[in-house]
Amino acid sequence: MRIDDPVMALPRRAVMVQGETVASYLWRLSALNGMSFEELARHIGAPRTIGAADPGVQEVRLGPVARRRLAEASGRPLAQLTRALVSLSSSGISARVRRQVLVEPWPDGWLPVRACKWCALGRSEPPVWRVPSERWAVCVRHRRWTATDQGCFQIGLEQLPEVVDAHVRRVRLERRTGPYARALMADAQQVAVYWWQCRQMAWRGVWLKRQEILGVDRSALWAVPLVVYPEAVVVAEAMAVRERQRAVRRGFAGGPAGWSTGRWTAWVGERLGMRAEMAAGGHRGLEAWLMAHRNTVPVVARLAQQEERAVPRSVPLPLLKPHRTIPAHGPLEEASCLPWRLGSPMTSVSSGQPGATGRGAGGP
Template identity: 85%
Template sequence: MVDAHVRRARLERRMGLYARALMADAQQVAEYWWQCRQMGRRGVWRVRQDTLGVDRSALWAVPLVVYPEAVVVAEAMAVRERQRAAGRSFAGGPAGWSTGRWVAWVGERLGMGEEMAAGGHRGLETWLMRHRNTVPVVTRLAQPERRAVPRSVPLPLLDPHHMVPAHGPLRDVSCLPWRLGTPMTSVAGV
């Protein structure tokens, strides 16, 4: 937990206020995985749950249980957003959509590749759809290549995050449609 918090603080220094939006979205993705039982039945989340002495019904503990993985997801989202800000696709690939490669990369970073392939990808794909490049590929290819924003320079807010409050609950900052404790089946498109 301490290592995850140090990594989050580093991310916030590098990304500025936009890191708060990415952390909010990453937390919502991790809570989605938890609630859909795609990744929380066994492994590290189960161990943390047992260490805390809680069961799956203790919703207050979920943000704590999934926090380290949420930080990893936020870091991966930051990589993707820096590339999007420069008009690039993930991993320097051809201009266009690269959902599968990015989702697989996130699964590898989490050590949850199998779980990601078995349905965990849905939460990340929903995030990607809300954070997609809205400039057509043809237009992007015609533009001169922009330089990437150095990692030490905060990234400006990108769509769909037009305003990010510096304080308050993270769930209120997220652009994702689901919330912990509400039925996931009621969310269209997820």
């Protein structure tokens, strides 16, 4: 069979899952039709020497010819495949390249996340793997948290409805803000990590209660993104409000630079219901973010344009310094401009980086 010959559609079609990896889809499609992965790969143009792919750690890259043949074999329009398999068109393989099918490992830290088992129930025997955007994912429909750290696992969120509600708000924020929302969510999570490691803000309140519900203590670092998630979303929403002001070179609430830091951090504390904790030291994590996102327009010039309106919430935000490029996949912390990392001592942060002061390192 030549590479440009038409391909007969397979007898059975696999249900599409939004965000699924190409490797996972090929794995499911081949199993559904009683084929091995290698047989299906050769069916769409792979060389005879191709080996098996492990969807848990590897991705399959398809060139334009292989993508067309996959659409024919699966009985699906190519546009539908491209919408569901979000990594399908990012292979970098041109139509002139002879090898149209490649099996590659995901980069370090970019492990796929297994889809909610209830979403995949009855669709196929093999599990469904989704393209990594973080090391975890939330299924709003079935109220489940799935993650890849410390192996693959899923947690029911019936006792943590605020996590599901927060994810709904995050999706709304991403829809309104555009790609910049990923950077803001990454920064907000890092601020929450700062609070968690310095034992500030919610560590004796809602975070402790969530740890008790999960049956973990502070040593379970895999649980931290889940524990701090609702508060991180609130912070991301507040960051988006502030960045819409900065996009038109205004301070928070239209005020000059001298008002911005204290008023904004106090406002975030009010939104979190933690005004006292914010004043007692929680403001330091936010001030580190403000330093990296400071408004460089002189106060005189800013006051002269106070009548200019902020960017409407329905209009996506442009990328603002220090975020000029935002990785679409991989660990969320990689999209953050803040230097500290979960599990690393706060005192090890270089003093030359934004927010890297010794203050708050030991907690209140």
